[in-house]
Amino acid sequence: MSSEHWSTTPFTLQTIxxxxxxxxxxxxxxxxxxxLIHNLFTRGLNSIYKHAPIVAERGSEQDKSDFINFALAWYExxxxHHTGEEKWYFPEIEQAAGNPGLMQANIDQHEVFRAPLDxxxxxxxxxNEDPAALNSAHVLSLVDAFATPLFEHLKDEIPTLLEFGKKFPDVPIKQIDEDHAKKMLDTVSKLYFLPFFVSNFDREVDGGRWTSFMPGPPGWVLTATKYVFSFPYRGAWRFSACTFDMKLKPTMVQI
Structure with missing residues (x-):
């Protein structure tokens, strides 16, 4: 189902x-x-790209406001994710490997798409205060301005990380990853980040093969996200690719 889902185009998901x-x-x-994390970002952007013309043409003011908040949550x-890499993940990898500048190529890739993404x-x-001004052609042009370098970067990160594993097998990458994730979560808007993350993460991808690698947040976090953190912008999550149970939604938003 995942390979044919509406959230898999126009931008291609990564093969695990x-x-x-x-x-x-x-x-x-x-x-x-x-x-897997890269793919939830991809699903979110695919939803933005596909829903923008529909919402701009036929959506109510509330539809447009919800869509705007979804787009802001995607950016957040x-x-x-990228700020956490630059501030904690990459520096800690370099320090553990005893190799300053090891991750500079990845940071340089961030710079290529930073301005158009901003x-x-x-x-x-x-x-945000004038939803009626939503212009879908402008939205698509903004996405087109950063999409190619963004997805090149996301694609390159995976083999780069695997290659580092061969060269620096003693780097405690799991601990570094967990530490940086905790620090990153302290910096985000929980009302945007958590609902977006949970509702665009397909837990059942490839028949659930990867669940042991990334099972998703603990149960209490899922419950709090579904019933508390999602509430202020509850209409925005209509545009997510998945439910809060992390299962793919069969259809796009019907407007």
Whole structure:
């Protein structure tokens, strides 16, 4: 189902890698989790790209307001992901490997799409109080401006991480990953980040094969997200690819 789902285009989901020979299990697990996270960002952006013309043309003011908040949540989640990498994940990997500058190529890739990505966020912030101003052609042009370098970066990160596992097998990558995730979560808007993350994560992808690598948040976090954190922007999550049970929605929003 996942390969044919409406949230898999126009931007292609990443194929979850098989474990290469010589890569420690912890590095492989982190690479799988990263690919799964990248795919929830991809599903979210695909939803924005597909829903924008529909909402702009036929949506009510409330539909447009909800869509704007969904787009802002997508940016918040992706921005937090990349900021967390730059502030904690990459530096800690470099320090553990004893190799300053090891992750510089990844940071350089961030710089390529940073400005057009920020322009996307700025646009939605600018119309947040005037939803009727939503212009779908402009939204698509903003996405097109950063999509190619963004997806090149997301694609490159996975083999890069696996290769580092071969070269620096003693780096405690699992602990580094967990530590940076906790620090990153302290910086985000829980009302945007958590509902977006949970409702665009397909737990059943590839028949649930990857659940052991990334089972999703603890049960209490899921419950709090579904009934508390999601409530202020509850209409926005209509545009998510999944339910709060992390199962794919069969159809797009009907307007």
């Amino acid at each position: 890698p098989e474990k290469p020979e010589g890569v420690p299990q912890d590095f492989y697990g982190c690479a799988v989790a990263m690919a 989640a992706l921005h937090a 322009a996307f966020n700025d646009y939605f912030l600018s119309i």
